[in-house]
Amino acid sequence: MAGIKAVAALSALTTLVAAHPGHSKRSIAVGKIISACTVKGQVALTFDDGPYQYTETILNDLDASGHKGTFFQNGLNYDSIYNYNSTVQRIYNGGHQVCSHTWDHADLATLTTAQIQSEMTQLEVAFANIIGVVPTYMRPPYLSTTPSVLTTLGAMGYSVIEVDIDTLDWEYDDTSPSTAEQNYQTGYEAGGSISLNHDPEPVTASTVLPWIINYLNGKGLKSVTVGECLGDPAANWYRAPNGAKASSSKPASASSTKPATSSTKPASSVSATVSKSASSVPASVSSKAASATASVKASSSSAATPTGKPSPDDTCGGTNGYVCQNSQCKFNHSILS
Ligand SMILES: *[C@@H]1O[C@H](CO)[C@@H](O)[C@H](O)[C@H]1NC(C)=O
Ligand SMILES: *[C@@H]1O[C@H](CO)[C@@H](O)[C@H](O)[C@H]1NC(C)=O
Numbered sequence: 001m002a003g004i005k006a007v008a009a010l011s012a013l014t015t016l017v018a019a020h021p022g023h024s025k026r027s028i029a030v031g032k033i034i035s036a037c038t039v040k041g042q043v044a045l046t047f048d049d050g051p052y053q054y055t056e057t058i059l060n061d062l063d064a065s066g067h068k069g070t071f072f073q074n075g076l077n078y079d080s081i082y083n084y085n086s087t088v089q090r091i092y093n094g095g096h097q098v099c100s101h102t103w104d105h106a107d108l109a110t111l112t113t114a115q116i117q118s119e120m121t122q123l124e125v126a127f128a129n130i131i132g133v134v135p136t137y138m139r140p141p142y143l144s145t146t147p148s149v150l151t152t153l154g155a156m157g158y159s160v161i162e163v164d165i166d167t168l169d170w171e172y173d174d175t176s177p178s179t180a181e182q183n184y185q186t187g188y189e190a191g192g193s194i195s196l197n198h199d200p201e202p203v204t205a206s207t208v209l210p211w212i213i214n215y216l217n218g219k220g221l222k223s224v225t226v227g228e229c230l231g232d233p234a235a236n237w238y239r240a241p242n243g244a245k246a247s248s249s250k251p252a253s254a255s256s257t258k259p260a261t262s263s264t265k266p267a268s269s270v271s272a273t274v275s276k277s278a279s280s281v282p283a284s285v286s287s288k289a290a291s292a293t294a295s296v297k298a299s300s301s302s303a304a305t306p307t308g309k310p311s312p313d314d315t316c317g318g319t320n321g322y323v324c325q326n327s328q329c330k331f332n333h334s335i336l337s
């Protein structure tokens with residue numbers, strides 16, 4: 001009898017858990033900003049804004065040296081995620097961690113709850129199609145949140161990961177990668193553990209990351225995923241797609257077109273970089289990326305579809321949908337409706 005009672009209680013609990021995916025089973029907080037590893041002595045290298053053409057080089061660097069990376073990916077930023085299916089699968093299958101960085105690198109603090117949900121669910125559909133699961137970790141673009149953004153993300157079951165070492169690789173990539181390396185060392189020595197890098201930056205793949213790997217190797221340290229350094233079992237890093245169906249239509253394939261200059265500006269550093277000159281968005285990417293998005297929209301009912309390619313370097317103006325507000329570039333979601 002006791003056994004039957006226990007089973008009944010367990011199945012009631014299971015129902016509860018199923019009704020709130022990502023909540024009850026998680027061992028770490030959702031909807032609260034996490035900026036540091038909690039497992040003593042561990043470090044995590046994180047890469048934002050991909051996938052893009054240098055992501056494979058980053059993976060080669062990591063895999064050859066036995067380090068793990070955590071990738072906060074967009075659906076449509078430098079390119080359509082659907083042009084990098086195999087790269088996303090390689091990250092996932094290689095024991096690195098795949099996380100969300102919103103569909104098109106939106107500043108969530110400027111969006112309505114419905115728009116925030118759309119930014120997340122559009123990318124959930126893409127991940128479901130490509131790797132069959134949905135990440136439970138995300139990083140807000142520009143590290144920009146409000147209490148209500150966090151509430152919305154928490155209700156969707158997301159752990160919100162920020163950073164405590166900012167390499168500023170996007171800023172120093174072309175001019176002095178050693179500055180990004182020094183930023184890593186200074187941050188690490190100050191007790192930092194979760195570092196911010198950008199896989200679409202060519203020099204991050206070729207120079208900055210190899211330097212960081214060498215630096216950590218010298219300390220006998222191997223970077224681990226964010227999930228691992230938070231003590232969260234790997235089974236919790238992803239969840240089932242909740243009925244998101246794989247799209248059967250094939251997105252138009254777009255060949256990668258390298259943006260003129262690439263930089264993604266964390267909110268904290270915007271004031272230092274407003275003088276950076278604007279660059280135009282390659283028009284050739286624009287229409288292809290938009291049509292790739294169309295097939296995603298089909299399986300995500302309330303999802304808005306960008307009408308233009310978000311500027312790869314978040315520059316303002318032109319017809320790319322970016323507008324300037326308070327000296328920051330923001331994607332103007334009103335143009336989507
Ligand atoms: C990527 O995956 C999607 C979803 O499975 C598929 O429709 C698309 O054809 C794939 N794209 C490429 C370039 O393989
Ligand atoms: C955003 O786009 C809408 C629709 O095109 C436009 O009316 C509005 O002025 C834009 N907002 C800014 C701040 O440019």
Ligand SMILES: [Zn+2]
Nearest residue numbers: 048049141264
């Ligand atoms: Zn970003």
